Every structure is written in C-alpha cells, then in structure tokens.
Amino acid sequence: MARQQGWFALILALAIAAGALLASFPLQLGLDLRGGSQLTLQVLPAGAVKSVQKEQLDAVKEVLDRRINGLGVAESTLQTVGDDQLVLQLPGEQDPSRAAAVLGTTALLEFRAQKPGTEQQMQGLLRLKRQAQAVLNQKKAKAAQADPTGQPEPAQPQVTIKAEELAASLASLGIQVPPGSSEADQLDLLLKAVNTRIVELYEPAQLTGKDLTTAGRQQQQTGTGWDVTLSFNREGGVKFAQLTQGIAGTDRLLGIVLDGRSISEASVGPEFKAAGISGGSASITGNFSAEEARDLEVQLRGGSLPLPVKIVEVRTVGPSLGADNIRTSLAAALSGLFLVAVFMLVVYRLAGVVAVLALSLYGLFNLAVYALIPVTLTLPGIAGFILSLGMAVDANVLIFERIKEELRSGNTLIRSIDTGFSLAFSSILDGQVTTLISCVALFALGTGFVKGFAVTLGIGVLLSLFSALTCTRTLLRVLMSYPALRQISYFIPVSQRSEGIA
C-alpha cells in the first residue's frame, strides 16, 4: 500500500507541476492556428558550388537573420529545413511581399571603374536610361493619382517617348518584345537591358560590399529622394581611394552595381586626382524612395548572400481565419471528448471514473510537455495528439475489458484488476512500440507537417504508456483501499458474473 501512496503522491506532484508549467509557459501555436505568413526560401547552387552544403546554408541563414532584424518584424522565426531550404514565419498581419523582396535578393554590391575608351557608348546608354526612367516615373506618378483617393493632377512638364523611338532603341539593344506588351513593360525591359549593358562597360570589381562596415540613409538636400550612405573598413577605404583616384578627372565613371544591375553612375572630379576620395565613406545617389532606401540599407548591412535564394512558397492565413478554425474545432473536439467520458462512465462504471481522471491527467501532461520542449502546435500536430489520445483510451479499454473477463470467470476483484493489467500489458506495449517506430521514421525523414505530426504522436504514445499503466493503476488501487468501493457491481452488472461461476 505504501508503494501505491508513493506513486499517488508522485502523480499529484506531476499534475501540479504540469499546471504550473502551463500557466507560466504559454503554448506556442503554429501559423495555421493563429494566422500569419510563412515563406520558404530555396538556396540555389551557383558558380563553383554544385550542391548546397550545411555551412553554406548556415551562412545564408546568418545573412537573412541580420536582414530580418533590420526589417523590424515582430516575433519572426527563421529556420533551416532539410539540406537547402529556409522557412521564415511572420506571425500576425505582416506584409509578406516586402519581406520576400528584401530576403530574395543576393545584394552583392560592387564598385567598378569604367573601362577606358567606352565613353561614347556609355553616354548613349545613360541618355537612354535617363529618358526611360523619366517616362516611367511619370507613369507611376499618374497611376498613383488615378487612385480614387488621389489629388487632382498638378501641371507637370510632359515627358514622352515616341513609340517608334522606343522600338528603335529596343531593336538596337537586340531585345525581343513579347507581342501585346504595354509601353510600361517595354520601358521596363529597356531599362533592364540598358543597366546590364552599362555593367558590361565596367572593369571587374575591386571593391565589394564585403568591405562595408555599415550602411545608412539620408534624405537628399535637394529633391525628395533618399541616398544610401556607406562606410568602409580601412581596407575598403584604401581600395575606394585607389579606385576613385584612377578615374578622377577623366570622363570615365564609377559604377555602383547591385546584383549585376547598375544602380548608380558617378563621375569623380579632377580635385581627387592626387589621392582619390579618402575618408572611407561614400553615398549612392539612386533617387530612392524612403522605403527603397531603407530596404537597400538593410540588405547592405546584412551583407550579401553567399548563394542566391529563390522563394518557393508563400502561405498566408488571416489571423481571424486561424482563430475561427481553432475555436470551432476546439469546441467540437472537446464536446467529442466529453462524449467519450460519458461513454467510459456508462460502460466501465467506477473504472470509468478512474479512466476519465487518468485521461484528463494525460491531456494535461501532454500540453505541459508541449510547453516545455517547446512544441509549436499546428493542425497536423493536433491530429497526432488525437491519435495518441485514441490509443490512450484504447489502452484503458484493453485493461478494463480484461478485468471484466477475469471478473466474469469468477475471480476476486483485486486479483482481476492485477491480472487485467498484466495481461493487457503486452498488447498495449506492442501497439505503442510499432507506433513509436513510425514516429521516429516520420520525424527523421519527413518534412514540415509530417514532423509536427510525428512529434505530438510520439510524445502522446510515451505519455500514454505512463498514463495507462501508472496513473490508471495507481488511482484504481487507491480507490480499492476503501472497502466501501470494493464491490464487483461497481465494475460489471451482477447478472454477468453468475455465468462465469456456474
């Protein structure tokens, strides 16, 4: 008896600890339950790297982590998945498209000097670039005003580009225009082609974003745009001075190239002929909007990605869609469990009371373990929990059926209970071990949702062994220490017993 009381005290202590744990560590709900968005990024092999290695994946993650921190999104998590994927979770109503734009670019910044003897070509390209840019900007401004909330259009000097002029420029750059594309599309294409052509006119990069110590942004003193400011480390400062010295006073330009696109071209005045631009800082005048400047700053500060990434999945669930889901499903599941409790009470009487108690403890322990590890609860995770709960109930049913059988064949109550537990044990064990084997396989080899399922199922199976074999048994034994409860009619109808004796 003392042993039973010891177990009973242990179960009680565990229950209290579980309750306290749940009160202090709230359960973590997955995005499918509380709403938010999830981006999956695939790291692509590039250049000499044929397949993505663990270190490279970690390096990419480090850079992306810095960018995410720079963006200031709340409670986001970035995790590596498998060999070459990263999953970013943004809870709540945060716009995934901006995060996608900031995370998806390599952000390789290069400073390159123009090749000698290409001045003519460069000027033509720059003229084209300015023209296309001006028309596009104007179109954008118009589109913004066409918004119903917009202000009436102020008078502005019209910039236009003639259709045949545009076609001629496109043809001269060898661009195939898809039929039926709008003027804006064509201008976009032109601009892209011009920017890559400009890059071809530069010498290879001597200075890259690696030598940056920090980046910032400031509003232009004239105009409404923003500049992005850069500070180099010592080595970078020296390289920058050399680079600018080389082209100072010539017509050659200094190009700032981001991800293979020229974002800014600057001339260096003759006054820097002697020592170059020293001091280790520079600014990019790209006529950025405030948001563009901030995003670029975040990317440059975070450093460039060692490998390019591609966004392969975006999932968004509105928070109230998630909340609705969990509320109705939770209510349904709880009412179902209530029916199970009623069923157990009707069929197994006093043992049913014990089972309901043990299963409530089982649910409590499960939740406490989720909070402790912590396990993020998702819909597949809840499915795993439901299955493990079904198995926990099954374990109780197996034991009680055995007890009933023993009682029917005329055994005494205490003896029936002991035999029931020992006979049911092997089948419970076999069922749980096979389930655990699948859990391990699913967890080790499965992805995302399969893992979530395997974790909750595995925890549930381990706990149900404890619940069925220890909690149920101890509670039943403790109840049996009261002589008033030690009556066979509390377990089976008396009518069934006589057969066994006869």
Place this chain on the structure above:
Amino acid sequence: MANPSVIAQSANGRTGLFAFRVNRHRRQLWLLSSVAIVLSLLGMAISWLSPSIRAPLRPGLDFTGGTQIQIERLCEPSCADLKLGSLEASLRTLKLPSAEGEPAPALSAAAVQLLDGGRSVVMRLPSLSPDQAELVLNTIGPVVGETVPGDLSVDTIGPTLGAQLLKASLLSLLVSFVGISLYITFRYDRVYALLALLCLAHDVLITCGLFAWLGLVFGVEVNSLFAVALLTIAGYSVNDTVVIFDRIREKRNELKELPLADQSDEAVISTLTRSVYTSLTTLLPLIALIFFGGSTLFWFAIALSFGIVIGAWSSIAVAPTLLPVLSRR
C-alpha cells in the same frame, strides 16, 4: 475442428451478441474487402484517365503548386451580389509585371469558386510572386466589395515543393514499414508482419479509393492534411491489428489442440468488444469535428473516420482470416 460445438457454446455464453466466427464466413468477408479494393482501384484509374485530373487522386494546391487566394466577404446583413463572370473578366484583363526575370504568368487559366453561399471567394491561379498576388488583390478588390478584415489567405506553393513533400512522406512511410515489420517479426512471426502490412495497405488503399471517387464526383481535392490523415490511419491500423495478434498468440497457448482458424476466431471474439469500443471512442471526437468543426478540418475528419472504420474492419475480418491460410504454407 476438434470440438467446435463446445467452443461456440462457450463463446456464446460469454459475449452473446458478438460471437461471430469470422473464419466460418471468410469468403463473404474477403468478397466485401475485394469489392472495396476493386472499386478503389477503379476510382483511381478513372481519375488518372480523366483529362482534368491526370492523377489517382485530385491533387490540391500542395501538390500541384500555384497560388490560391481566399477572401472572406463582409456579409452584414446580406452579401452583395457577385457574379463569377465579372470576377473572371477582371482577372483576364489584368496584365502582371514579370518577376525575377521570369515571364509573367497568364491569368486566363484562373479558376474562381464561390463558397458558403457567396461568402468566400477562392481563386486558383498559376504561381505568383508576392508582388503579383498583391496586384491581383488590388484588381479584384472593387469587384468583390467589402471583405472581412484579417480574413484573407494567400498561398503560393512552388511546383517542385509538392513532389518533394510526396517523396519525403513516402520515404518516411517506407522506412517505418520496414521498422514495424522487423518488430512484428521479432515479437511474433514473419507471417504476422506480412499480414499487418497487408492490412495497412488495405486500409490506406480503400481510403484513397474513397477520395478518388469524392474527387471525381464532388471535386474534392487532397492536400497535405490528407497525407497526415493517411499517416494516422496507418498508425491506427497497425495498432489495431497488433492487439488482435497478441490475443491470437495467447489463444494458441491456451487452446493448443484447436486448429489456427478456431484459435483466431476465439481471439477475435474476445477482442471484439474492445475493437468496437476503441473505434467508437476514437470516432466520437472525429464525428464532432465533422459536424461542428472548422471547414479546414472537414475532409480531414472524414478521411480519418473512414480510415478508422476500415482499420477496425481489416483487423477483424482480414488479418485473422488470412492468418490460417498463409500460415499453412
């Protein structure tokens, strides 16, 4: 058959109603299972041949890739009229900018559905970048009218992701099959392991068959939750079968003089109450989910409930009746 009448009597005396001897009726039981399997295979074959599906089951977004946008409309007091045609027309006129150097997808193939009496709009589009998806939302905004703030979901799945998911799930299932059969071989016998896997395949196949037909008739799609349901059914099936095996092993020691068929029958009779009760208690929360749960879990709960019923069936009617046949060889 040493003394069948005595056994039948003892069984009858014990459990009355449940004294059904499965091995006596095994041909009928096998016929039922075979018909279900043939129907399932037929459903999947038709589904495979149907030009709009081209797969054994109608694959959802998780497996095909693409973008799905779901919008909940504000319906207080009643929904403003919404014509599918005007929605589709506004999509068709929309020209998307290209993203990341890839050509912009055409929206002419977009599929638009109205659910819950026009309360929610579901659009299935080719894979869109976040910018493009926002453009689509802005375009259809005026057509759809007022929406419930916060109730918007935009899912984009890359085309290779579905294949990856399928591969990982199948591989992990395969490994767990091997592990389970090793364990059962170790604890019981090779034949038992084979039977457990046969039952498992039976349960998963027939559940897939049901969803193949649901896909054909009602357009029900399978998503990753369906895959979770199959995993759950697989776990349940093995657990259910193993309990009966345990009892058969016990009966073989208890009733040594009887043939295996009778030993199996006895085991089924003694565990039948347990099988029915366990299935019932597992079904109760699922049935509650079907009738009162959220819409996302509806088909999931259907798949699980069906799989549990089939799992109980196979552990009662298939495993104990095949065991004597396979053990003889």
